Each structure stands twice: as structure tokens, then as C-alpha cells.
Amino acid sequence: MCIDGVCGKHTKEKQVFFAKFMEHHIKVVSQIGRTSPRSPYMYIDPFGGPGHIACDNGYDGPVSSVRVAQLMNRFDLDYKIITSDINPEYRNDLQELLSHYTNNCNVLTDASSCIPIHSNNYGMVYLDPPMSLDSFKLTKKIMMEIARTSDKLDLLVYISNRLITLFRTHPYIRFSDTLQDFMDGIKKEFWIIKRSTSGNQYTFLCGTNYEQWAVWGKEHFYSTRSTKGKLILEHLNNTLKERLFIPEDMDQQEMF
Numbered sequence: 001m002c003i004d005g006v007c008g009k010h011t012k013e014k015q016v017f018f019a020k021f022m023e024h025h026i027k028v029v030s031q032i033g034r035t036s037p038r039s040p041y042m043y044i045d046p047f048g049g050p051g052h053i054a055c056d057n058g059y060d061g062p063v064s065s066v067r068v069a070q071l072m073n074r075f076d077l078d079y080k081i082i083t084s085d086i087n088p089e090y091r092n093d094l095q096e097l098l099s100h101y102t103n104n105c106n107v108l109t110d111a112s113s114c115i116p117i118h119s120n121n122y123g124m125v126y127l128d129p130p131m132s133l134d135s136f137k138l139t140k141k142i143m144m145e146i147a148r149t150s151d152k153l154d155l156l157v158y159i160s161n162r163l164i165t166l167f168r169t170h171p172y173i174r175f176s177d178t179l180q181d182f183m184d185g186i187k188k189e190f191w192i193i194k195r196s197t198s199g200n201q202y203t204f205l206c207g208t209n210y211e212q213w214a215v216w217g218k219e220h221f222y223s224t225r226s227t228k229g230k231l232i233l234e235h236l237n238n239t240l241k242e243r244l245f246i247p248e249d250m251d252q253q254e255m256f
Contacts, residue, residue, distance in 0.1 A: 010202060012059035014158060017194070017204065018126070019067050020219065025124055025154070028213045030075055034122040040078035040104070042123030042153060043068045046111035046142055047130065048083035050090045051097035062097065064126055069101035080121075084108035115142055119150040128158040133167055140182060147187040147207065154214070155188060155207040161236040162201040179237045183207070183224075193232050195220035201236055 026041065035041045045065045054060045062070070065083045072079045081098060084107065085091050095107045108114060114125075125146050129135040143155050161179050168177065183191050188207030192214040196203040204221070206214050215223050222229035 011053070011055045014128075014202070015059055015061065015064075015067070017219065018064055018158075019071070021156070021204070021206075021216075021221075022064075022068055022124065022126075023071055024216065025213075026071055026075055026077065029122050030077055035077050035079070037078050039121050040080045041072065042116075042119060042121035043072075043079060043081045044114050044116070044123070044125040044146070044153070045081070045083040045127075046114040046125075046139075047128055047135075048085040048090065048094050048107065049128075050085075050087075051093040063094070064128065065094065065105075066097050066101070069098055069105070073101055079104065079123075081105040082108065082114050082116075084111055084114050086110055111138055111142060115145050116150055116153075119153060121150075122152045124154050124156055126156045126158075131160065131163055136163070136167070140177075140185060143186045143207070151187075151209055154210075155186065155205075157205050157207075158202060159205060160202045161196070165201075180233065190214070191224045192216075192221055193224050193229050193236075195222075195232055196236060203232075203236060 029035060029041055043065065045068075048065055049063045051066055052062055061067070065081055069079075069081060079102070081102065081104070083094060083098075083105070085094065086109065091107050091109070095105075098105045098107065125143070127139050127142065129139045139157060139159075143157065146153055147155065159179075159182075164177060164179055164182070183205065186207055189209045190207070190211035192206040192208065192211075194204040206221075208214050211223055211225075215221065215226075222232065224230060224233050
């Protein structure tokens with residue numbers, strides 16, 4: 001996401017794929033008739049950001065929740081958006097832009113408030129957290145709780161495995177999770193992983209109880225049970241030393 005006007009160099013690529021994926025998901029849900037006035041499509045975005053972002057890398061457009069509202073209006077579906085941001089200016093901006101598309105939205109003050117007590121709605125929870133250990137832990141907590149209480153809500157997270165590795169290998173941080181540990185702690189039957197294209201090993205992960213709709217080979221999005229998905233996960237789950245079975249404390253000269 002965009003933090004204080006500073007965007008990552010892969011923001012445009014991320015936003016383009018997100019829009020494609022959400023359109024794909026909305027089409028699937030609409031085709032099987034899973035939305036109605038009593039049970040609208042639910043979109044939850046705990047890290048909402050400002051309503052609009054403009055980046056040096058060429059992306060100039062709405063944040064994720066606004067993009068979803070635009071898509072929903074195209075498909076003429078009943079829907080509800082729940083999002084949040086701790087920055088009051090971002091919240092006001094987001095509320096104003098969302099109001100152009102729907103009155104059925106809540107912009108809350110903190111990410112944890114987005115967790116529904118229970119939901120039978122079909123929909124998507126998208127998490128694109130700031131790059132910090134606290135945000136990462138909060139992201140996992142939110143995903144675990146929503147998976148526990150709302151099994152029809154799918155989970156999509158944009159996550160940096162390089163960041164996880166830095167947390168895990170930092171000498172002064174007590175943190176041991178791998179990407180696999182992250183997934184294992186969240187109660188979803190299937191995981192779908194996108195091929196990583198950035199130096200920071202950012203990737204999209206989707207947790208769902210319905211494997212077939214999410215697998216999307218033409219966009220390099222594979223089940224972690226498939227051969228390609230296993231290879232992607234294996235590469236992201238371990239450091240180079242771990243993949244080569246080299247102890248982390250081994251002297252650099254001993255590697256050759």
C-alpha cells in the first residue's frame with residue numbers, strides 16, 4: 001500500500017493484478033447466485049489507505065476498496081464494504097470517494113474492528129499491511145479470526161516473504177514463522193500462491209475452502225498442492241542457505 005505518499009516500485013503491477021483477481025472472484029460469486037439484499041457480497045479491507053494514490057512508478061488511481069466498489073457497480077450486485085485506517089485524513093478521503101459508489105460501507109478507525117463477529121456472506125478479505133512486524137502479526141491475527149468465524153469469506157494477502165525472512169533471521173527479534181507457518185496457522189483448506197516477480201519476494205496468497213475457482217494459471221496463480229505451486233512456495237519459504245542446507249551461522253568462506 002502507499003504510506004505517506006511513498007509507493008513501492010511494484011505498486012502498479014500489484015494494483016493491476018488485484019483488480020483482475022477481484023473481477024474474477026466477483027464473477028464467480030455472481031454466477032452461482034451467492035449474493036442478495038439479505039446476503040450481499042462482503043469486501044473487507046483492514047488497511048484501507050487513502051482513497052487515491054499517485055506513484056512515481058506510473059500508478060495513478062484508486063485504492064483497493066474504491067476499485068472494488070467500481071467493479072461492483074459494473075456487475076450490479078448487492079455488496080457491502082468494510083475498511084479502516086488509523087490516519088483520520090485517509091479515512092475522510094476514503095469515505096468521500098466510496099460515497100460516490102455506495103452508502104453501504106463503513107470506514108472504521110482500526111484494523112481489528114473490521115473482523116466480523118460471524119458472517120454467512122460470500123466475499124473477500126484483502127490485506128495489504130504496512131511493512132512492520134506489528135502489522136504482520138496483526139495481519140495473521142485478523143486472518144485467523146475471520147477464517148474461524150466466517151468460512152465463506154476468502155482471504156487474499158499481499159505479503160513479502162523477504163520481510164518474513166528478515167524478521168525470522170534478525171538476531172534481536174523473537175520471531176520464527178516461515179511463510180508455511182503463516183499459512184498453517186489460518187484455517188483455510190486450500191492456499192493459492194502467485195509467482196513472485198519482485199526482489200522483495202512479494203506475492204499474493206489466497207486462502208479459500210473452494211480450490212478450483214481460485215487456481216488461475218494464465219496469471220501464474222497456482223494451488224500450493226500443485227507442482228508449480230509447491231515449487232513457488234518452496235522457493236519463498238526458505239532462504240538460500242536453508243534451501244542448500246547451510247547453517248545460518250556458517251562463515252561465508254565455508255560456503256565455497
